[in-house]
Amino acid sequence: MKIIYLLTTGGTIEKVYSEQTGSVQNLDNKIDRYLSRLRLPDSEVRVLPLMNKDSLEMTYDDRAVILKTVRDLLADNAPIVITHGTDTMVETGLYLQRALVELKVPIILTRAMTPLGFEGSDGLQNLTESLFAARLLHPGIYVVIHNQVFPIDRVRKDHKLTRFVWMEKVS
Amino acid sequence: MKIIYLLTTGGTIEKVYSEQTGSVQNLDNKIDRYLSRLRLPDSEVRVLPLMNKDSLEMTYDDRAVILKTVRDLLADNAPIVITHGTDTMVETGLYLQRALVELKVPIILTRAMTPLGFEGSDGLQNLTESLFAARLLHPGIYVVIHNQVFPIDRVRKDHKLTRFVWMEKVS
Amino acid sequence: MKIIYLLTTGGTIEKVYSEQTGSVQNLDNKIDRYLSRLRLPDSEVRVLPLMNKDSLEMTYDDRAVILKTVRDLLADNAPIVITHGTDTMVETGLYLQRALVELKVPIILTRAMTPLGFEGSDGLQNLTESLFAARLLHPGIYVVIHNQVFPIDRVRKDHKLTRFVWMEKVS
């Protein structure tokens, strides 16, 4: 069995619809419920819920918590997937990259545009792809989403802030 | 084939998740898409989208539009189902009751607590029940939801505004 | 809380796909799992799994078990829904009708054309309609399916054996 760590931090992928407020919010962890729909006979996914925040509300203290957790887990030599909100995902990824040198495993950031369990959600697709990428990619930090792999220093949000695209090379 | 009219006015049942804003909104009609999941070999459901509003934003001009549409349709002697937001559903129902006398068909108001297509949605259940009630109930105005039928003058929202309950009789 | 008894006997509605054999079979009860998707705040559905058979294999001993159970439950004065395979559903319904006189509650037979949980299934629709009919119909024995209610002595299978239709009156 291959171990894969899955750190959850919130973002759209885990948002739920609250009947009390009539809005979507980061209230409860729900990755586990959807993870159980995947068949992973040779993978042991260990879920660690770190926080449950809209990524616009994520602070550098929060990022320090993520970094510390990642550092501790690296001793196990197992790949790490991190679910994260879109708006500051690249920021968190670059922060990890600056702090972590000589990685021996891949670290994969992923997210969703529509929450898990809502019509048309891309959450389970991205989770499936990220867990698969965790077993295939070389050491490094990546964003994995929608059948694409972006090294963290090659990705940026597009103008409308809803998608990730390749960063144009500056010559 | 029995005709059933289905008037849609918005409310939670038709809300969609907008990836641009990250919130749920009344943007597009979506009843048709879910209605097509039901098997109705002996019923012809004619959908008339009247408006697509959160029911807190519904005005008396809007209610006049609903009333006029219902009046026009009554000539066909076919039952009418109206999807509506929770907050002012009883208000609209009582308004119709005051204006319409000697009904010969049932008029059924229904709604959802979680939008159609979201995990745990009650939308398709309520739609199924309302279309079924449309063929069984006596003439009158009713709220149909969650395996229950409330005559419009016997129902009120509970304290937390999320459910309908029987109005206590005042002696 | 209104009590509704739900007797399950098998049929297509409860069939599961077996990965071992690559075929659909009546192996496990699964009504409970789907029933939990419905919101029934004022109804207490008591599920009694009687057997789990393709209705072509149902014998008169099986029907006697159903009849005995129904008789025992009638003392509670609560409506009864029975899930049943298509092929011999009318036979079972007529058998119950001959044996039970002066009914004080409705008894509703229902089924599915595609098993619960398979794409395009009509199982949850028919279950929703039957539980709703249980609270509305007059005493008697009925088939409820696809937005329709058939008194048991007015229904027959159509030529292709997949649907129920009204029996033509013999004058």
Added chain:
Amino acid sequence: MKIIYLLTTGGTIEKVYSEQTGSVQNLDNKIDRYLSRLRLPDSEVRVLPLMNKDSLEMTYDDRAVILKTVRDLLADNAPIVITHGTDTMVETGLYLQRALVELKVPIILTRAMTPLGFEGSDGLQNLTESLFAARLLHPGIYVVIHNQVFPIDRVRKDHKLTRFVWMEKVS
């Protein structure tokens, strides 16, 4: 846009439930319908339905059709995913391997244990993983399923014929 060819040959992944026969069969192609649930903004998946057979019924003439199609497509230098029934998938994969030398793209065989759209199906997971693997794997022939990648000459079915496992090395 990266082109990915998707050849479909039948097998469990495409089986449908037939209401006429009450059994699961390879009747219609349905990959397209499920493929449209995935977001693939940078990938153009070209679906080529070759046949729709239970893999036990697949003949060497059928395999020759698959081989010929693959050969023709190799000129495009795009990865190829093939959906296939379980029982003879390894046989087809080894047949392709013997015939094709100096591959410049990955060829990925995948399948499902439960058909697409049935409760608990692993079809969309395997399709997602295979399309992702198509963009990441080195040239070669592989089985991709359940978060695992098996080179075709290292895989065998287990004793119960429902899973794939690593072939033990013969020293």
